Amino acid sequence: MITRANAYAVGLMSGTSVDGIDAAVIKIHAVREQELDVQLLAFENTPYPEQTRNRIFELFDPAKATMDKVGMMNMWLGELYANATYSVIAKSGLKPEQISVIGSHGQTIYHAPWDHAIDGHTVRYTVQIGEGAVIANRTGIPCVSDFRAADMAVGGQGAPLVPFTDYLLYRSDKHTRLLQNIGGIGNVTVLPAGASAEEVYAFDTGPGNMIIDALIAQLYAPLTMDIGGQIAARGQVMDELLSWMQQDDYYAMPLPKSTGRERFGMQYTEQILTMMREKQWRAEDVVATVTYEAAWSIYDSYSRYVAPRHPAQQLIVAGGGSYNATLLGYLKQLFLPLGIDVLTQEEIGGNSDAKEAIAFGLLGYYTLQQLPNNIPNVTGASRPVVMGKLSWPAR
Secondary structure, three states: OOOOOEEEEEEEEEOOOOOEEEEEEEEEEEEEOOEEEEEEEEEEEEEOOHHHHHHHHHHOOOOOOOHHHHHHHHHHHHHHHHHHHHHHHHHHOOOHHHOOEEEEEEEEEEEEEEEEEEOOEEEEEEEEEOOHHHHHHHHOOOEEEOOHHHHHHOOOOOOOOOHHHHHHHHOOOOOOEEEEEEOOEEEEEEEOOOOOHHHOEEEEEEEOOHHHHHHHHHHOOOOOOOHHHHHHHOOOOOHHHHHHHHOOHHHHOOOOOOOOHHHHOHHHHHHHHHHHHHHOOOHHHHHHHHHHHHHHHHHHHHHHHHOOOOOOOEEEEEOHHHHOHHHHHHHHHHHHHHOOEEEEHHHHOOOOOOHHHHHHHHHHHHHHOOOOOOOHHHHOOOOOOOOOEEEOOOO
């Protein structure tokens, strides 16, 4: 059970878009078991230095991710995360000694949640970098990192993890809510009205900003994203490209499921660029189509896996994709005829950028108290576990 009524925590998040480090300071007030009041005190996004970002992208290619490069970046990102922690704590007006714990997601460079055969056994694996021991010893604050491995050790996919905190913070007795994050990859948490934690389910819906960002970087350099969806707004959705994208096997895979750059990374974008050159498609039409496909993947996931069991009333969107007006417009076009309100975190008093950083601060808080913080129904794990590896600072 929760042993502290009030605590301060820092959450650190760096997602598949590799935009930078999201850092949040939160105040946690425990009302009772599984009922918390969480207040966001400060939030900052620190962009990665360009050279660091390029080095991270290099690590996404297993052929280039040599041990020396992975090891060096693991320690270097720990330094950057520690700096981001100091900065956001100062912004909050607190002192480091007032913070109970840091929960750091780290930077995922490879995620393989399916079974791999080895010597008659099967294993699943994942690699997050950003050394927790560095963060702890630079800040003097206990740091929880590498959350996913514990869930995988008991048969889970190690993802998605945020549904645990979605349940704590967003459940409703009256409404079935869909909590949709649109980062590099899209993921949804389904919170049936009045549900217990065991009834919550979640999964990755498919590519979010990942393909859009990759295309923009290739076609509109030095831009790295379609700011506000302005480029997509100038284009037309192309049926031929949309149909090709919709045929990907991922969309029909059974739950639980998760995905990442291994499926929708640069190799996928290169196929689109090759078709674009061969067929002489306009760049803005390609961007419009992949933006629509991101919205469609969310709609298709709802229609396929959620609607037959739990018709929803609200779709609440967070992540970088929530600032893409064209993507949001496509979502409303698809969902409003179903009677589902499409809202952003800001429209319900939240912060789209901070949502996942808040979640990892809260996950770290549970780890520190040795409380389970996964939802087996979401990840496919055989049982609840305490996720995360705890690094203590030197005394």
